[in-house]
Amino acid sequence: MSYVDALPSDEESCYYAEHLEFRPDDPSYDSHDPSSDNDRPPPITDDELASVLPRCPNLTSALLSGIPDLSDRTLILLATRAPHLARLSLASCRGITDLGLSALAAHATALTALTLSHVRGATDRSLARLVRGLPQLRALEMDGLPLVTAHAVRDVWLFARGLRRWSMSGCMHVADEGFPWVPDEPQGGVGAAGPPTPARPKTKTWLESLPPLVLPATHKLTELGSLDLSHCARITDAAVRGVVAHAPRIRELNLAGCIELTDRALRALCALGGHLVLVDIAGLWRVTDEGVFALASACRRLRVVDVSFIPTLSDLVVLELASLPRLQHLAAAGLPRLTDHALCFLAEHTPSLETLHLSYCTQLTLDGVRAVLRRLTKLAHLNLTGVPALRRRGVRRFSEPPSEGYEEGKQGVYREFRGGKVQALGAFLEKEEWRRREAERANVPFRPRGDDSRALY
Template sequence: MSYVDALPSDEESCFYAEHIEFRPDLAPAVTDDELASILPHCPNILHAQLTGVPDLSSRTLITLAESAPNLTHIDISGCADVTDLGLHALAAHSTSLVSVAINRIYGITDPALAQLVRGLPRLEVLEMDGLPLVTSVAVRDIWLFARGLKRWSMSGCVQVTDSGFPWVPEREQLRPMEDREAASGNLKPRTWLESLPPLVLPGTHKLNALRVLDLSHCVKLTDSAILGIIVYAPYIQHLNLAGCIELSDRAVHAVCALGNHLAAVDIGGLERVTDEGAFALATSCRRLQSVDISFIPKLSDLSVLEFASQPRLERLAAAGLPRLTDEAACFLAEHAFELEMLHLTFCSRITLEGVRAMLRRLTKLQHLGLSGIPAMRRRGVRRFSEAPPEGYDERKRGVYRVFREGKIRALGEFLEKEEWRRRESERMNIPFQPRGDDSRALY
């Protein structure tokens, strides 16, 4: 039996309860004390999502672990009162766990996380986003003991460094660069975490089941970490490296080794990446369905042209590319017929001609983001856009222009009508006056 935002009401219901869920987007439906009083009578719980119990304590988590030995899925993301003691209990009693989500629990430390992965031999999904106290020490244990992982997310773990990832001989090629930086005085003193011995794994010790890896905003990672990841997790399909600001073309070239296994990649915000790296990625991985290359100022039309030639591309985010022009927009219109989502926000050189070309040919578009583009201030365009979010200031952030589903088709028809009016005005040798309605009148 399943219970959503409610607790079992009697002894029989408690016994047969297998799924309890408290959603975080609503007012708390239950308190920590109420949950703790019920859990000892629920021995058959398999799935527990407790994100909607903000005051969840380690006491209650310990009770759950001791009472439900067959627990397979648990999500306690955002339950900030949980401590290492709760994770110790899960490792000791809930050894059947397959999926664990412990995002944004700021008190979790390395010893608890290490014991958790050591005690869960069936672990397949681990979400540990936003854990500021977790370092490379715990990450090394994940590589050693969680070989069955299929999905691993550690976004925003800002203390994790390269030493948490497998060492490969290719790392030695990066040493001359570090030596030059040290000689010039640009290399910072190494911390004890960075001085950990290399994590040398045997060639057969690989995370062959890993399909989804999210390392976004792990700001201390460098190219060396990516080299080891790709060698020891060679079948990744979804890779997120957004905001890892130390990465360069060398890391992108390493990702190319994933080849046709890679279906989705996010390298947004990697300011050191150039057209060379993006071009290599696009030519090596020909089954990409989702690509995010936003806010990489060195990229030009060349990168977008190559990604647009991907035969399966469904989502492309290329926001904040100041060098992007209508040439890229027209190439997308001619080649990326499978696109369903396209973000060109803050690409200020895109004009209405480029937008019209895309709308004419990309018939599968369901979401189009064109915010911050001066050309989209055009009279009559605003009425097709979604309403801006509360607090959005167009004077600071530019125009808000996000179009969805039928509004995309309506925008295309409006721009085609205005183009017809412009041509007719030229033919009749009269001044062209833009209109904001659907009328075809020239005056």
């Protein structure tokens, strides 16, 4: 039996309960954001849950992110009274500390999926105990843990070899020392020129003094298919080389916001070859056309690609990405050098494209947008926010409404099109192009219209 935002009411229902789920009361409320303000109590309190758990021995799944005041006491009760617990989410439960997590590692040994995102009391010690004590762990989410460092990440590489999905987005203190070390390949090619300039000596912290994590070549996380390292701003190309060497079958990789990465990291990703189907490298401002070109050339099964907000990229990158035979979702927002040439190439070579994000690509014009809408019949989501050409009269009515608090004066014109409105926008632009040609033929001034009329005047 499953219960969502409710508790079993009697002994029998408690005994047969298998799934408990408590969702946050306000979806827009960010419980791990200290600036958020929400005085409404959760529908179920920690004490109420604690009174029921001793009578629920058959629980297999507990998603408790809707109880932000969840305590170690309740977590210990859950771990000791539910021996078959396989899936647990503690996301944003601010009352959890190492005490409760250590009990979880000792008693809930059947866990296969664990979410600890934004549990600010989690430290390296408790994570080490968890990965050592949970031999069946297949999915681990540890996003936004401010007390977690390279020590805990090293333990995951050493002991959680059965992981299939691993996320540690926004772990600000995780650095290269947490990842397997592999020898650095000599940098050659056109850009190589003599020995590197000696760097100024830098005082190392105690974390940077950790010895390299040298793993045997046979030690691989062969089942790891999804890895999220986004916004781990301290990792460098060396960490990516270690990931690829010891997790060679990654299918989905998120490196967005890892601002220290360069083209060398992307060249290392080429070793994933046909395994890689999703890659997010948004915000990697050190990356150039060369690195993205190499990645797209080596990983021909890519379906989802995000290269947003990399100001050095040009049309050449989009041309190479458009040649991917299975490309379905492309995000190339914030590329100031992108022009209509890239859009025309996309229109001709990506018939399976379903999602296209081109926000803040300021050089795009309505001609390029019209070419895309004319040829890409499967396109269901088009985002052109911040593109000045979309201020044209009559376009706003096809766009989704902006979110509350959106300021066009500061954030640019909001233009996001979904579903049938994508095709409606294409039909409108085609109609206006027909009117322009007819006006030229009749030798009369062309004046844009905002409605669906074909009248020239």
